[in-house]
Amino acid sequence: MSDFASRLMRSETFSRVYGLWRPLFTRGFSLGGSSTVDADRALRAYLSRPGERFVLDVACGPGNYAHDAAAGLTGDGRYLGLDFSPAMLDRAAHRHDDPRISFVCGDAHRLPLPGESVDTATCLAALYLIPDPLPVLDEMVRVLRPGGELIVFTSVSASVARLPGAGAVAGLSGLRIFGRTEITERLHALGMEQVEQTVTGFAQYVLARKPRR
Numbered sequence: 001m002s003d004f005a006s007r008l009m010r011s012e013t014f015s016r017v018y019g020l021w022r023p024l025f026t027r028g029f030s031l032g033g034s035s036t037v038d039a040d041r042a043l044r045a046y047l048s049r050p051g052e053r054f055v056l057d058v059a060c061g062p063g064n065y066a067h068d069a070a071a072g073l074t075g076d077g078r079y080l081g082l083d084f085s086p087a088m089l090d091r092a093a094h095r096h097d098d099p100r101i102s103f104v105c106g107d108a109h110r111l112p113l114p115g116e117s118v119d120t121a122t123c124l125a126a127l128y129l130i131p132d133p134l135p136v137l138d139e140m141v142r143v144l145r146p147g148g149e150l151i152v153f154t155s156v157s158a159s160v161a162r163l164p165g166a167g168a169v170a171g172l173s174g175l176r177i178f179g180r181t182e183i184t185e186r187l188h189a190l191g192m193e194q195v196e197q198t199v200t201g202f203a204q205y206v207l208a209r210k211p212r213r
Helices: 005-011 010-028 035-047 066-069 086-095 134-142 168-173 182-189
Strands: 054-058 080-081 101-105 118-125 146-157 193-202 204-210
Touching: 005 204, 035 066, 035 101, 035 118, 035 146, 035 204, 054 066, 054 101, 066 080, 080 086, 086 134, 134 146, 134 182, 134 204, 146 182, 182 193, 182 204
Parallel strands: 054 080, 054 118, 080 101, 118 146
Antiparallel strands: 146 204, 193 204
16 A cells, blocks of 8 residues: 555544445546446345354445444354554444444454454455565465355456556556466465356456465
């Protein structure tokens, strides 16, 4: 993440307006269309399906997906959002008053959880801002239980990303544009199975599962 992006994410003011700005940013991934918004709506519905599971949301920001991920939880199911920004986490805690939802400040490269302790690990609209992001996937896989699922929403190379000046804009903002197979190949190398990639505009949704023993 660039110094500018890092300072922005830690800003209390930005954490307050992020929820208003983010839907426009999400729509921008589909180049002005609605395909990314439609995919995001489907993702939220999937996250809110009934079940008893432990959901870890890496780089959760102000908890944009917390309500959806916790909505269908049953039994001892719970949601844990992790972020490096205290300002974002303060905003998240203010927005969500639910005993199943909690937040923790931490480093995505060193998740403060034991191995094989999580049923669902997500990183949604954040991986492209994390420095050295691929090891974050390694950590997410590490904490997944056998049979657990990993869900990522992030950038992907598209024609617009190869336009003159696009690289400079991405570099200034700290936003990384992933290669078409960069995420999926990493997950295959980690032994993940059922790796499914949906590309819309210059966004990708990737769902993968950790093999059962």
